[in-house]
């Protein structure tokens with residue numbers, strides 16, 4: 062599904078990713094942990110094609126295609142979804158309008174017709190209910206005045222509607238209360254399938270109790286310094302990052 | 312500059328579409344302005360003596376006036392003697408139906424997408440098309456006649472209804488009002504006239520498309536709309552002009568009069584040539600538009616979408632004279648490249664329990680300057696007058712400017728006023744977010760701009776809403792909420 066080879070990237074003339082290699086197979090869930098500033102969001106942004114993040118070395122192959130050659134919207138239409146660490150507000154543009162525009166852009170890319178208005182409304186209402194968000198959120202401006210937790214749930218709503226194949230969740234669990242965490246985890250688990258893969262950036266083992274990862278990676282100073290099974294997360298929780306590399310002791 | 316900034320720049324550097332010139336033989340006066348020119352205009356239009364006297368008086372006043380310089384506008388001085396003040400397409404006789412209209416003219420409108428023949432789109436809309444200075448085609452006349460509505464060119468009304476012209480002309484915007492109003496009064500060539508008699512609800516939207524065509528021709532339109540007691544009328548004005556190198560002056564005057572329980576809704580979509588990226592060419596648009604709520608419970612509502620012109624100087628206003636009268640101003644003003652727009656409104660509260668609403672949305676991109684200038688004046692005795700003002704600015708890119716100048720003058724202690732103002736920028740974060748959801752940057756900008764303008768677009772009649780969206784490159788489809 063996704064193969065990252067020796068990826069190096071910089072932002073603002075500063076080298077941040079210093080050679081990352083990662084292989085993700087269909088259906089797999091990879092957790093990425095690591096100290097603040099280690100490059101987790103930079104990796105997410107580089108995969109999504111954000112301006113300002115310049116890949117200086119390496120390659121990324123997504124479903125057999127050269128991902129780095131694609132524009133950000135093409136990557137999205139090809140099935141890459143980034144749930145943002147800090148979702149942005151777009152006042153005046155209603156949530157439901159954005160959802161519909163996005164879904165139709167993706168459908169068009171795949172040669173499908175625009176979604177039927179009634180079908181769409183039913184689909185959206187069912188999904189929003191499962192995320193315990195009130196229907197009125199559909200008619201408010203995108204993330205406009207949403208609480209931190211509501212913004213995160215709104216990201217999951219978009220993911221559920223757009224049905225991407227590779228989901229990158231950048232700290233979607235941060236800032237969620239215990240009930241909301243459960244709701245978001247259920248939303249993600251409902252989307253798990255043998256053909257859909259996940260990259261989950263998180264600081265907390267807690268999330269991994271709900272969404273069981275296949276592999277856990279530790280990112281430090283722009284490199285993957287350790288990979289392992291779910292037990293690695295438990296060990297990190299107990300011992301911090303210092304035991305992997307003493308230089309990571311704060 | 313990051314790539315997404317470049318994308319934004321590309322989006323706002325689209326070329327102006329209606330840039331073509333129709334090749335017609337024109338009957339044009341030589342450039343220059345003096346009493347003889349005014350006499351010639353009046354003679355060519357076969358006007359009664361009262362009109363010539365009115366024009367000449369306005370000209371004398373104009374000679375004593377100075378061009379206003381208080382607006383946030385910067386342009387080369389206009390040489391009023393290098394302009395030709397009259398240009399009419401040559402036709403053997405005035406056309407009685409569309410069939411008699413010069414096919415080239417019809418072709419021009421077709422290129423602009425003006426639906427003189429496409430009646431599906433404007434079904435139920437009477438079109439009084441003003442080509443340069445003379446009305447060439449009027450449709451739906453019979454249906455209006457049946458209702459008792461008079462909708463014709465100004466020059467026709469001067470002949471058929473001189474008593475109404477004499478009673479109302481200049482009663483809202485007197486020639487002495489300002490420099491451009493005086494100039495217009497002296498030299499105006501044509502325009503539209505609407506009269507809605509007592510108790511009539513106009514059975515269709517009235518619509519006029521203006522178009523400036525001949526080179527170096529200033530266009531001076533004059534519109535007069537009178538709504539008697541218990542009436543309702545919705546009037547649409549659309550303007551486009553072909554591409555020109557020299558700046559063209561446009562100084563129109565619009566007067567609206569609403570008597571007791573009358574409602575006038577006046578909507579404008581203006582996309583005159585804005586000049587090129589460096590600010591060469593483009594229309595100078597100095598317009599005086601004012602409505603007088605002369606009766607109690609009268610209502611005048613201005614809605615404008617201004618996307619064109621190099622210079623815009625325009626303040627559609629309401630005098631709320633009658634008790635319980637209502638004034639509204641909804642505006643979207645878009646400026647990009649080197650366009651400059653100084654626009655807003657004046658709400659003058661005279662009567663008791665009068666109410667006004669101002670919603671202004673300014674969008675600037677490129678190196679453009681966009682200014683909102685609004686005055687709310689509550690006179691003594693305007694008991695319980697209320698005003699709500701909201702001015703929002705949206706900036707696209709780092710080199711444009713937005714300015715807000717609200718003037719508030721309250722002489723009545725029971726008045727209540729509310730003012731809100733915001734300035735926002737389309738951020739790279741917003742663009743990337745939209746792209747990450749599968750939208751192109753272009754669609755993302757359209758969507759954000761459209762969302763920003765929603766409050767104003769929903770005030771436009773359907774046909775115009777469509778045109779306005781097209782102008783901003785926007786699709787409103789499904790945008791509920």
Ligand SMILES: Nc1ncnc2c1ncn2[C@@H]1O[C@H](COP(=O)(O)OP(=O)(O)OP(=O)(O)O)[C@@H](O)[C@H]1O
Nearest residue numbers: 072073075077096097098099100101102103104113
């Ligand atoms: N656009 C940018 N310009 C300059 N520096 C940047 C940019 N983006 C990230 N950085 C820097 O790169 C480093 C890695 O940032 P990144 O956001 O990827 O970390 P992170 O692992 O996601 O951290 P956190 O856990 O706090 O979210 C930081 O030092 C950050 O300041």
Ligand SMILES: [Mg+2]
Nearest residue numbers: 101102103146
């Ligand atoms: Mg981060």
